[in-house]
Amino acid sequence: MEYTTDLLEILNNIDPSLLDYQEWCCVGMALKFEGYTASDWDSWSQRDSKRYHKNECYRKWDSFTGSGVTGGTIVQYARNQGWVPPMINQESGHELDWDDVIEKDEQVIIDKNWIEGREVREPTNWNPVNELITYLEILFDSTENVGYVTKTWLKDEKHLPTQGCWDRTAGKLIQQLNKCDGDIGAVLGDYNKEAGAWIRFNPLDGKGCKNSNVTDFKYALVESDSMPIAEQNTVLRELELPIACLVHSGGKSLHAIVRIEANDMREYRKRVDYLYNICKKNGLDVDTQNRNPSRLSRMPGVIRNGHKQFLVDTNIGKESWDEWYEWIESINDDLPEPESLVEFWNNLPQLAPxxxxxxxxxxxxxxxxxxxxxxxxxxxxxxxxxxxxxxxxxxxxxxxxxxxxxxxxxxxxxxxxxxxxxxxxxxxxxxxxxxxxxxxxxxxxxxxxxxxxxxxxxxxxxxxxxxxxxxxxxxxxxxxxxxxxxxxxxxxxxxxxxxxxxxxxxxxxxxxxxxxxxxxxxxxxxxxxxxxxxxxxxxxxxxDLNEAHYKQLRNMSACKCCVDYLRANRPELLNELSQDDVLSQSIMIDFCKSKLGHDYYKELDTLVNEARDKATSITAWRIEGTLREFSKFPPVNLYFEYPVHVVDQDGVLQDIDPDDVKPQWQKAKEKRQEQAEKNKNKKVNQFEIEFSNIEIEGREVPAEELANKLNTTPKTLLAWLGKSKKRNEDLAENFEAYYGGDGKRCIKRKDK
Structure with missing residues (x-):
């Protein structure tokens, strides 16, 4: 991929301290993929002094092979942190200059046509020293150096400030002002009352007064002299700007010292641009020459050409830059405008497939x-x-x-x-x-x-x-x-x-x-x-599946197992089975036993038993739906046969209600049926045990003897194996009655 801007320039717009560990690694992978060096990655990483470890970049660099992470990742990270790529096509747009304004209607809070001025009056009971002390206490820590100017020079009959002083801390100045008996000039030096005096709102390092001497990018100056002061006052307040001190300049403007709270010069510029842009959109034509962090502002507590430079207010608007920024962003949205139905009635948009x-x-x-x-x-x-x-x-x-x-x-x-x-x-x-x-x-x-x-x-x-x-x-x-x-x-x-x-x-x-x-x-x-x-x-x-359902599932599983086995090993035998035959496990097992060899049947018997066991773990479910775009569908019943869901095509589950919506009489009936089924299974198991005990002796199993051991009558026992109402399907499938050598009724297994 080709980039119109060098990746290292783009990388300068990414703060490594805002990335997590994986994202930091991805930057290294992307640089290596695009042909840059480990030194480039290391130099950039040093900006995160808290997490930077010497030589760590070089150790990891060799492990970045075939990652597939490209320079596009760096571009995206820069975008995420606010970087906007320059536009290349000059016909459709251009790279924005310092003073350019993005002409959009977003972030407009104040209607310029309805600004109602809020008057600002000079104080009558004025204490210049207290105003200056208040200003210093709000803007500076006691150990921070303050820059100020009281001396001027003339150019074209205009008083211009000199570089001034920056050798004293705010604490020292406040201490001296408290002892000056109202004479500010005794502390700061006499000033020209035609010109007034100035002060720098950001702390300096005590070595100079340039941008490079600023030690903390706390504040920015918002000033406009193109509209009446009363209207300036209104706009500044309605914008909820986080203003630390609002100073009357003694001339045509108010000086708003706005909390910027930037970490470095790059972030300071970005925030000041955003601040000025918001002000301009809302009718305040900001003087963009004031954007430098070392800029001079009017000092409160002095006279300028017969007018007072004074504190209008302090600590107004939002408390911090972050709070104000979130408020501004939340007020404006990217919601679409309402549409008239008449415009689309005959040309409706196509529905999504x-x-x-x-x-x-x-x-x-x-x-x-x-x-x-x-x-x-x-x-x-x-x-x-x-x-x-x-x-x-x-x-x-x-x-x-x-x-x-x-x-x-x-x-x-x-x-x-x-x-x-x-x-x-x-x-x-x-x-x-x-x-x-x-x-x-x-x-x-x-x-x-x-x-x-x-x-x-x-x-x-x-x-x-x-x-x-x-x-x-x-x-x-x-x-x-x-x-x-x-x-x-x-x-x-x-x-x-x-x-x-x-x-x-x-x-x-x-x-x-x-x-x-x-x-x-x-x-x-x-x-x-x-x-x-x-x-x-x-x-x-x-x-909830009862025993009858599980019995049916075991039967179905056994039948399917037999059919699948025949299809895989002896498919020609399937032609001998009817549609009803493949639904009965007894018929299918007998058929397979008679048609398959011993080894085949032994393998099939194992598979059938496994299928029956697996059937006992099957659960049943019903899907119901609430749909916005389509009509409601009938409930879909299905089995969860691990690991997949299978739709109930036979309707077996259709009449089952979830347990907690059944009436009491139905619950009682099902409970009785379940108990009857348990008794029936118990009876079958007991029959098998007693029959086997007699069978071990190698003689016929008389019905009367077996009935005595089961605590029932021969007539009832024979009814279980016959076609009466008392017939027991499980027993009748595997046992039958016959007449023994002495003419008495006996019981035998069907495969004997």
Whole structure:
């Protein structure tokens, strides 16, 4: 990249003390990339005397290889600290000179046409010595040298000040003034009452009175003699300037000694430029010759051509430069003007295309909320993959494009493994991995108002259509229960959307307590701003699965396992199975056992058992939505089968209500059913144990003997294996009754 200004000149506009450690390193990387030397980096680093360590730059320099950090980083850091690059095209603009004014209507507080003058009158009960002492006490520390002028010389019949004196401290002058019996001339030297006297408002080093002799850049002079003094007084006060002392010059102007509080000459110039610019925009034509820090101002407590130079007021306006600057900036905004609908009625702007069909438009915001262990992070990873590959996410088609996943919670290896695991579990081929960027910030997260500009800077040239932030509790700025603080927090997402033209998608946790009875938009923890700010809110709530559901899930898992195994090893056998056959685990297991060899079936049996065990860890969830741009969608039910969510296509979950919204009679019924299921399972286990004990003896298992051991009757036991209402499916699938050699009913396993 070519720069119109040498990078070292640009670097002079960056204060290293305002950069963090990583940013400081990036400056070194950028200098090396652009062909500069370690000495250049070291010289600049010395400006941060508190953190500078000799030879540290040289030690790090050799390690900067292939960083990819370019000179653009230095340009951006300079911009962040207020540097404005010069304009090159002279036809469209020019580099601003010292006296140029930026003609914009921003930062205008006072209407020039409606200034009402505030009169300033000479004091009648005047104590010159007290005024000068007050002036010195406000502007100077007792140990600081003060420059002043009482001698003049004539040029074209005009009295001009000499260089004056600078050999005494403010403390010494105040001490002598207190003892002078009202005779200022006895302390400072006699002055010409036609000309008056002057004083320098910034402290000097006692060796001279030039800018280079100024030891502290505390104040600047604001003076204008092109408007009546009464109007000057009004403007200075309404601008809330941080004025330490306001002095009548004894002529046509007021001298406002304004707190600048700069650290060095560079910052002093920058602040004075800003100050004068604000004054000019608000009708005060400032004398720009007064901008030097060593400038003379009129001294209070003396006579000038028959008029008093006196203190009008002290310590008015804002208390400090920072307070005034923030106030000025807050008054002016860059908000757009209101628009008339009639102008656009027949030519409406085009809507942003959908990012997630029926849910979210590109450039808009979405929140995914849910309780702990809902798999919210996996949901967002699934979404990143769907956008990258242009696939469906759960029930909704996604546009294809680049995504940035901001990982704030997982360590880097775990995060990368998760993406690969989810890809594999979804069965999606990774054809567009270049569409997914991951920014791993675990242990490095900062508040969102600080993260947003760093994110924008890194993403500005990436053309992301989605930025996913997971999770936001790591970067929340302020109290999450405070509406105004959370509104400011959410505004950071708007900045990202507006600056990058991308969608921002983030997740947040539920508040504590039951959630089923709440609306989806009221479940997220903290202020209601979280739910009302995004353009789309998707909320996850858990559905309670009973034993019947888990039994069905185990059956489905076993069937799927068998089908997948046959498809991989003996696909021709699938033609022998009907649509109903593949939905029954007993039929599928018997079929596989009869068709596959011993080794194959042994391997399949292990896989089936693993699938059944995994089914017991599946959880069920319902997604409800609150949408701003689209109509409400029916709730979507899904299973979380680690590591992915799978939509319930069979409608099994449709009638399940979250536990805390069920009526008492339904809860009682489900509890009875659950207990009955437990009793049934207990019965099956006991049957297996007693049957095996008799079977070990190598003889037939008489129904009467087995019934006695189970504390039931032979008739009831046979009913469990038959087709009556008391039939037990688990037992009937594996056991059957037959007539033994003596004509009595016996029990055997079906595979015997």
């Amino acid at each position: 959908p990012l997630i069909e029926g849910i979210l438009r590109q450039g808009h915001k979405m929140l995914v909320a849910g309780p702990s262990k809902a798999g919210k992070s996996f949901t967002l990873i699934e979404l990143c993959i769907a956008i990258a590959e242009g696939k469906k996410w759960l029930n909704w088609q996604c546009a294809q494009g680049k995504t940035l996943y901001v990982n704030l919670e997982l360590d880097r290896p775990s995060c990368l493994h998760r993406f690969k695991d989810v890809y594999n579990a979804l069965g999606i081929k990774p054809n567009n991995l270049s569409n997914i960027d991951i920014w791993n910030l675990r242990g490095k997260s900062i508040p969102m108002d600080k993260l947003a500009p760093k994110l924008i800077r890194r993403a500005s040239k990436k053309d992301y259509i989605a930025v996913v932030i997971d999770p936001i509790y790591k970067v929340i700025t302020g109290d999450e229960n405070s509406a105004d603080q959370m509104a400011n927090f959410c505004n950071q997402f708007d900045k990202i959307c507006n600056e990058l033209g991308t969608s921002v998608i983030y997740c947040h946790h539920h508040s504590k307590g039951s959630q089923g009875g709440k609306r989806s938009m009221d479940r997220a923890s903290g202020s209601g701003v979280f739910a009302r700010d995004p353009d789309a809110l998707l909320d996850l709530i858990e559905l």
